[in-house]
Amino acid sequence: MQISSKEVFFLISLITIIFLIAPLFMIAYVSLYNRRKKKHNEETESLKKAFENELLRSQMEVQEQTLKTVASDLHDNIGQLLGLTIITLSSININDPAKAKEKIAAAEDLAKRSVKELRALSRLLDGEELISRGLIGAIAFELDWLEKSQLFKIRYHSSVKTLPAKAGKETIIFRLFQETLHNIIRHAKALEIIINLEFINDLLILSIADDGIGFNFTEIKKLHKGMGLQNIQKRVAMIGGTVSFDTAPGTGTKTTITIPY
Amino acid sequence: MTLYFTVNTVIEFFCLLIACLCLYKDRDPIWRLCILYLLFTCATEVSAIHIRKVLNQSNLPLYNVFLLIECGFISTFFYYLYKRYVNKTKWLMVWLSVFTLLFFGELMNNHFLSFTFKTASVLSLVFVLASLYFYYLILKDEKxxxxxxxAPFWWVNGTLIFYFGSTSTNIFFDYLIQDKISNFAHSIRYIIFNILNVLLYCCWSYAFLCKYLQRKSSSSLA
Known part of the structure; x- marks a missing residue:
């Protein structure tokens, strides 16, 4: 069968049109994908910003908490020591050298204790310094202060000796720990606090349990009272972890935070 | 004089003008080389018209020579475009060697008389693949x-449209070179290439304009 020139013309034109449309679709696809890439980049950027904001907030809260501890320590501990030193010194009778010597020695001892306490306090004052000890060191340091208050019996168990340094994550985890501890101090009416720190298969598991009054988690959440709890949940989610609250009225509370580390 | 004013020559000179205005002071030597390449293209086109219409001789040997320049420039340009993402010096060397072998093989086979359309078809195919690979690099790039x-995207768009669109005419080259459609003054191949050239040089002109604006904005920032 003979093909006419017109048929060839039609055929070639058709093929050319198809071959022209194909690259246009290709260009459209690349542009569309690129736009999605832009959107994805923007989302990643905003998540990064949110994380940085949260980190900054955590750092500020750690500092705030530290200042509160410092204030109460100054008032309850160092203030008392210095007051006692003043009383001791003012009661010295120069005419009774033997007693005066004894009192001066006692005042010196009190002043030395005050200096020691002040040094410890100055170390605590720098929130960043606290984190620079590493998460494990910071947790232990915080618990030491709490134990000194003699308000709670503290049981701390950690199977982790060292953790790889991850500055941002460490600050947020430490703040989560502080927040949970603060909740126990304020609301739980507990006598004993048990802290467990484990590191299994790149997962850091921090559990904080108390023998306090506990609470109805569902009800608290429904009444939108547990802003602190929501804050903990939000922060844990931000670093890709999970948190569970095992509690009921009268049975104490166990908060378990699991974070990929 | 009007003999030399065809759709092809007008669009090519227009693109050359844009290239001269936009790329004259460009920092990338490869982009500046576009001016030289377009100058060669325009010279080839005008000479081809002169040989065909004035001297009444076949201009195919001229297009054979131009094919060498075309391959050299476009391949090198692609190489420089890839360089931002990957280094493909070996690919360039292998491809240029294969092309030279094909080109001279076909030329000798034709006794230097006709256009090396088989090599041109391979060239088109390779440039289509090169354009698609560039898209792949853009998609893969995290930035x-x-x-x-x-600018590089629009340069590649023009190249892809031109070489992909010319596939059918390359396939039917043998037939089309003889064919005259009564309704048109020129062969269908010529019409298709007119359309493709317009698309190619519009995309390239836009790419040059983008490059100019990019240079201007970066120099004003600095």
Whole structure:
């Protein structure tokens, strides 16, 4: 069968049109994908910003908490020591050298204790310094202060000796720990606090349990009272972890935070 | 004189003008080389018209020579475009060697008389693949580029449209070179190439404009 020139013309034109449309679709696809890439980049950027904001907030809260501890320590501990030193010194009778010597020695001892306490306090004052000890060191340091208050019996168990340094994550985890501890101090009416720190298969598991009054988690959440709890949940989610609250009225509370580390 | 004013020559000179204005002071030597390449293209086109219409001789040997320049320039340009993402010096060397072998093989086979259309078809196919590979690199790259004013993207768009669109005419080259459609003054191959040239040089002109604006904005920032 003979093909006419017109048929060839039609055929070639058709093929050319198809071959022209194909690259246009290709260009459209690349542009569309690129736009999605832009959107994805923007989302990643905003998540990064949110994380940085949260980190900054955590750092500020750690500092705030530290200042509160410092204030109460100054008032309850160092203030008392210095007051006692003043009383001791003012009661010295120069005419009774033997007693005066004894009192001066006692005042010196009190002043030395005050200096020691002040040094410890100055170390605590720098929130960043606290984190620079590493998460494990910071947790232990915080618990030491709490134990000194003699308000709670503290049981701390950690199977982790060292953790790889991850500055941002460490600050947020430490703040989560502080927040949970603060909740126990304020609301739980507990006598004993048990802290467990484990590191299994790149997962850091921090559990904080108390023998306090506990609470109805569902009800608290429904009444939108547990802003602190929501804050903990939000922060844990931000670093890709999970948190569970095992509690009921009268049975104490166990908060378990699991974070990929 | 009007003999030399065809759709092809007008669009080519227009693109050359844009290239001269936009790329004259460009920092990338490869982009500046576009001016020289377009100058060669225009000279080839005008000479081809002269040989065909004035001297009444076949201009195919001229296009054979131009094919060498075309391959050399476009391949090198692609190589420089890839360089931002990957280094493919070996690919360039292998491809240029294969092309030289094919080109001279076909030329000798034709006794230097006709156009090396088989080599031109391979060339088109390779440039289509090169354009698609460039898209792949853009998609793979984590960095985001605003494509609507990204000069390399528009340069590749023009190249892809031209070489992909010319596939059918390359396939039917033997037939088309003889064919005259009564309704048109020129062969269908000529009409298709007119359309493709317009698309190619419009995309390239836009790419040169983007490059100019990019240079201007970066120099004003500095």
């Amino acid at each position: 985001f580029e605003r494509l609507y004013n990204y």
